[in-house]
Amino acid sequence: MKDLRLKAIYNQTQVFLDELMVPANDRAYLFGDAVYEVLRVYHTKPFLLAEHMARLARSLDAMEIKGVSDIRADILSSIALNEIEEGMVYVQISRGNAPRNHSFYNQALTPNILISAKPFLTHPTLKEAECGITVITHEDFRWGRCDIKTVNLLANCLAQSKAHSLGADDAIFIRDGHVTEGSSSNVFLVKDGTIKTPPLSRHILPGIRRQFLINAFCAEGNPVIEQPIHEEELFLADEVFITSTIKEAISVTMIDNKPVGSGERTIATLARKLIVDRAQL
C-alpha cells in the first residue's frame, strides 16, 4: 500500500506535513498575517499556474510582504513528492517571525513559505457536481479587503459552519443588499440566458475560475455581464452556480430553503465542462 503521509515543503525543506511545527511567533499565528493560494492539480500538472502566481504576487504586494522568490519549482516538487495525479496544492506565505507587535513597519522580516499538496483519491466534488448544493444567504461581515487572499478567514469559517449547522452546504454573502461571494467561491447567476456575476471590487476575490469562465463564455459567444447582483435576483434566477479552484463550477439548487428556478442546470454544466475540458489539454 502506498505511503499516504503527506509531504510538504517548508522554507525549502522537505517535511512530513503531520509533523510540521512552526514558530509561535510567526505572524500568521499571532495576527493571521499571511496570504495563500490553492491550486488544482489535473494529471500531475497545476492548472492555471501562471494565473495563481500572478494573484499571489498581487496579494504579497498589497500586504507589503517582501523577499519572496519564485516558488514554482517547489510547487512542482510538492506534486512530485506526493506522487499526485489528481489533487491540490496549498501555498501559504506569512510575513515572518517577530515578537508580537501589530506594526511591521521598517521590520526586515523573512517570510515563511509553506507548500503542501494532497492527492484526491476520489473526485472531491463529484457528488456536488451531480446533485448541486444548498446554500444560505449570510450577511457579509468580512473585512474591507476581500480582494486580497489572506488567511484572515474567520468570517468565512463562521459563515460556512453556520450553513452546515443549518443543514446547508455553504453560504452566499450579502453586503448592503447585494451578492458578493460564497464562503470560498465566486457566484454566478443566469436569467433569461444572460450570465451575470458581481464586478470586481474590494469585497470580491478575483477568482481564477471566475476570470477563466468570463473569458471562456465570451469565446462561446455568451459574454458574462459583470454587474452588481441584488439579493432578490438570486430568487428570480433560472440558475445560480458557484465557482472555485476545487469546486470548479457547481449548481446551487436551494437558497434559504427556496428552490432555484425550475432546476435548470444548462449553463452551470457548461461552465464545469469548459473548465474541465481545458484542464485536460
Next chain:
Amino acid sequence: MKDLRLKAIYNQTQVFLDELMVPANDRAYLFGDAVYEVLRVYHTKPFLLAEHMARLARSLDAMEIKGVSDIRADILSSIALNEIEEGMVYVQISRGNAPRNHSFYNQALTPNILISAKPFLTHPTLKEAECGITVITHEDFRWGRCDIKTVNLLANCLAQSKAHSLGADDAIFIRDGHVTEGSSSNVFLVKDGTIKTPPLSRHILPGIRRQFLINAFCAEGNPVIEQPIHEEELFLADEVFITSTIKEAISVTMIDNKPVGSGERTIATLARKLIVDRAQL
C-alpha cells in the same frame, strides 16, 4: 545577570517562548481562528483579572470555541515563572488542530492555550504618557465583529504600519464618518468638560480600561457620555485620548497633522491617574 529568556505555558506545559513551536495545522495559523487577551501586571498581580476572564469567556462563546477550562492558575504561574514585578501577560486560545477546512461544525477539536508573560524593564509608555502621541485617521476596514477579541488582526496591523510609515504613532479608525477605535485602543474625547466615547457595538471592542474609566469618571461626578462621535468632532475637541491595557490612557496631540484643541490634557491625565491609582491598591 538575570536570565531574560521568557517562559510560557503552552497547553499546561512550561516552555521557553523563543523555542515554542506549534502545529502547522493549528487553525490559528491557517485561519486566524483564535481569541486572545492582554493583561497588565502591576506589582506582580494581573490587574482586573476577573474582567479580562469575563471578556475571554465571551469571545470563546461568540466563536463557539468549547472545552476551555479555567486558566487563572496558569496566568499566575506565567507571572511567577518570569518573576514579573511590572509587565504583561498574553493569552491566546485557538480552536485547535485540524486538516484545513473552513467549517468547524461538528468537529470535536481541542483548543490550544498559549500563555506568555514578559516583564517591563522600563515603563512601556512613559514617554507617550508624558508627550502624548500623534495619530492619523484611517478608514475602518475591519470585519463586522470587532467586539470579539480575535487574532484576525490584519486590518489593525496594516493601519498601524501605515501610521508609522507616515511618521505618526497610531491610527484612529473611522467607519461611515464616525470614530470607532484606535488600532489597538478605545477612543475618548473631551469637549467643554463633557467626556464622550462611542457606544458599544459590533464595531467596537468592549475595552476593559474603557469600562473601568466609564465607571471611575461616573464615581468622580463626571459621567462619560456613550454616544456616536462624528469624525469632525475629533478636530473640534478640547482633548482626545486613547485607552488600552498597556497604554492605560494617553493624550492624542495631533490628528492628521492638526493639533488637538489647545494642548489641554487635564482629563487624559486624570484618566491615567484613575487607572494607575486603582492598580496600586
